[in-house]
Amino acid sequence: MLKIFKKNSLVKRLDKIKRGDKLEREKIIEExxxxxxxxxxxxxxxxxxxxxxxxxxxxxxxxxxxxxxxxxxxxxxxxxxxxxxxxxxxxxxxxxxxxxxxxxxxxxxxxxxxxxxxxxRTEDFVKDVILKEEIKTFENKLNDFDITFNDLLDEAPKHKDTRINAINIARYIFENNSIKMELMAKKRIPNSKIIKELNVTQKILKRSRKFIIATVLILESDSDLLKSYITFDKGGVNI
Incomplete structure (x- = not known):
């Protein structure tokens, strides 16, 4: 799977508990x-x-x-x-x-x-409990864009440089609200804007389309574990 920035959805859940959400406390204890x-x-x-x-x-x-x-x-x-x-x-x-x-x-x-x-093992527990739920949520979001996990396995960029480029495109979309909102509304990448603003080719966008969209969806989500599959450092990308 893909691994990206850390925003802590767990911290958000703990904050809800501190504000009096008893049901959320029960859920976390059970997990x-x-x-x-x-x-x-x-x-x-x-x-x-x-x-x-x-x-x-x-x-x-x-x-x-x-x-x-x-x-x-x-x-x-x-x-x-x-x-x-x-x-x-x-x-x-x-x-x-x-x-x-x-x-x-x-x-x-x-x-x-x-x-x-x-x-x-704590590590196994965390992945078993949290990752299952987050992957299911991610899968549902992918379905809205007519993308499956098999699509990602088949069409994800094979070369590191291509992946880095695609991830940087996804990050640009995520950080530019108008472009991101257009993607979410129309369920497609606004190619003309991306080509103009990032000086990338139509060919690159077409080949990496599903991977870029999946990365944007993960960045947009509260999924800590999915986000941790891709990390950014000083404008670069560690994979």
């Missing part, structure tokens, strides 16, 4: 249960369950605390939440010295231990 379990398990060195587990309850409280106290200036929310959950779990373990309903990972066969750790 991040694997992350909470993974973080608590890494502290206890035991596999915990989300039901009938005091450790999980402590982790959940820590996650809620992280939501309430998170400041975007502090950096990445996942990292911040991990610190808060870990800290609260350690505090709990210091105070409570008794058996719990957790199963030691070390009690499992070696192969199963490895599978458990792999399934609880």
């Amino acid at each position: 991040y249960i694997p992350f909470i379990i993974k973080t608590v398990s890494s502290v206890t060195n035991r596999y915990i369950e989300s039901e009938n587990s005091e450790e999980y309850s402590v982790g959940l409280e820590g996650f809620n605390e992280a939501i309430d106290k998170y400041d975007p200036k502090s950096g990445n929310f996942i990292s911040f939440a991990k610190i808060v959950i870990s800290s609260r779990t350690k505090d709990y373990l210091r105070k409570i010295k008794k058996d719990s309903k957790v199963i030691s990972i070390n009690q499992f066969p070696k192969e199963e231990q490895e599978n458990i750790h792999n399934n609880l």
Whole structure:
């Protein structure tokens, strides 16, 4: 897939929660249960369950605390939440010295231990939970332009220089509101304006049309993960 600037849709969701959106809080908690379990398990060195587990309850409280106290200036929310959950779990373990309903990972066969750790990786969790939803939204937007994922795979520029040029065209469209609005309204690139303003050829626009439109749609979206597939640095493009 394509990867572009970072605008943090997660930050926007957290802001909604701080403004009193209880339903959004419930949604995020539900999505991040694997992350909470993974973080608590890494502290206890035991596999915990989300039901009938005091450790999980402590982790959940820590996650809620992280939501309430998170400041975007502090950096990445996942990292911040991990610190808060870990800290609260350690505090709990210091105070409570008794058996719990957790199963030691070390009690499992070696192969199963490895599978458990792999399934609880934060990176995998983020991609599984967030990317699925964002890809579906992106697919629906592509459909409005009569573009499919197969089209992008088949017609995306194969050469790096061509891709860079197409991405720069997409960025120009995104940053020029009148051109972007025309694209969104007419569902086609305003070729004459782009050719005149960027001094590119009709051939380039035709060959990269679907890729350019897809890139504009990602730039226009709130999709952090999709945007991260393409990054820009001082006017250049890193792919």
